[in-house]
Amino acid sequence: MADGAEMSTWRVEVEQWFDEAKAVGPVRPSKRGGPSLTRRAFLLAGSMCVCCQPGLASADAPMVKRQAPGFYRLTLGDFEVTSLSDGTNMLPARKLLQGNPTRLEEMLKRNYLGDLVETSHNSFLVNTGAKLILVDAGAGSLLGPGTGHLLDNLRASGYQPEQVDEIYLTHLHADHIGGLMAEGQRAFPNAIMRVDKREVEFWLSDANMRAAPEEAKRFFQAATISITPYQRAGKLIVFEGNTALVAGVRAQTAYGHTPGHTMYMVESGGEKLLLWGDVVHVAAIQFEDPTVTIRYDVNPSEAEHVHELAFAQAAGNGYMIGGAHISFPGLGHVRRDGATTYTYVPLNYSFG
Template sequence: MYTRRNLLRGAAALAVLSTGMSGFGPALAKAPFQTFQAPGFYRLRLGRFEVTALSDGTVPLPLPELYTNTTSEHARSALAAAFQETPTQTSVNAFLVNAGDRLVLIDAGTGSYLGPTLGKLMGNLKAAGYQPDQIDDIILTHIHTDHSGGLSAEGDRLFRNATVRVNERELDFWLKTPVAERPASAPPQHFTEAHESLQPYLDAGRIETFADNGEVLPGIGSILRAGHTPGHSSIVIEDGGRKLVFWGDITHGDALQFDEPGVAIEFDVDQKKAVETRAVALDEAASERYMVAGAHIAFPGIGHVRRDETNYDWVPLNYSASAG
């Protein structure tokens, strides 16, 4: 069975190998090629909130082999039609919300779990002008390792002053489900990594849960979007007539699942429920015309959903040099 960890390790090794093979002789250019990107953060204002998208990195994933309810050949063709190669560079995004009186991080990246092309959140947080000790709250859309792995390292909390906030049923599933009752669609290592990432905060009394569709913090709400995981929740901010919904993992990528919402992915704990949830989320976003922020949509992962002749289309946010 595919799991995030073994897939991403393999993808990282492939990336390193391809980098090492990229040159076949001495460089003849006037200057050496530079292989790094600018720091991965992007800011925008939404009423009284300032939102900073933070990149945890990208990783090449064999998406055609991971998508279900379709064939790998069809998925490969659909991605190619959107000018996306296989393996497909897939973003892992987190988001920082400055509410004026507190700094709230939505998802915490992968940490050191999933290879060297990921785990960039902390560096990009600092590049964006913040320090981890400034974070007051961390809201998890769900507890998969690519969203919670960056919370801790070697048993220590990396965000010393933060309280982690997560849907109650999500926390119970990952930390309290007896081994004999764990579904095959949730690999054992995900439970292990959930404990490793969250236990330091539990020990410090720094975890609070929120109810289905409940308020997480003043001015910050949640929508239960179960399926990908049992307590998977989108996070909502709204002010000045504008609304932004942090989707979590409603989609993986910005092509196939917009055209074909019935396509699921191996990582879904309940694929049937995830498909139903995606249909609702896409319809609502297109109907209400609010902005969404996706964890696995090409960085910065913020944009709109519109209807088209093949169900839906992703429309990235128009770039602005001003954060105002």
């Protein structure tokens, strides 16, 4: 920091320079090509301009309190895959997760998670060059203001709902189908919808809805509201089990979470991405302990088997996975850490 004598010298130089400028008009170049001003005086003059105008240096800026548009794009062989965020909501972990309570509590604490865990809702848009395919459609208006942002993020990513050719649903829970409808109309008017036959028969059954516990009836109601308009328009196509749907995309059974829960393998140019749907709900817990299921698994033992098989295959084969409820964008790999434990490795971020 300059002492008092040096500061006084700088101030005198600056004052002299301003006096000269007033007397002779615009500053003329020196023989060296620059203004006749010492470097110290020039720097001081600049700092004085800022310091003497506090409004310029400390302008109040309101907090924005929102994130950037929720889409993330990657290339998979000759395909383009875009992860689309429908938003997030809070899950009560202690009620949702089914496992040893003491161990669950320890894992939550170790991963800096409390009882309420914020979960992502991700959908995936696959552009094969011939088809534009949406895998899952978000919650729409069914889960409150934290979700329902799929259409906005689809448009922000450069696409329009009318461009979607096909919709593949992993299952018919509300957070995957609510976005199929918008203001009482089909949100994707030109798309056909593909779903496993077992899934459709279970959730669109009036008999099953009547027999369901009261808290589960809303799942059946959501399926009816979201799927029936496509069915009536002749847009619903069911498939059975492991099935090739279009070139480069194949359905793979993952029954357990729901009766017809399905994963979708996307493959191009030797690269693979398996879109998991609801194989994982709380990544910090279930990768470490695949035996942990959730309250809404229709068949918990089958769901547990799917966890173990999906984790082992992803780790063993090294292909990428996409999770509906893994933190956005929900893309990464699985690493085996022990005989029965795994770690999720998020995809390394790429700007473009």
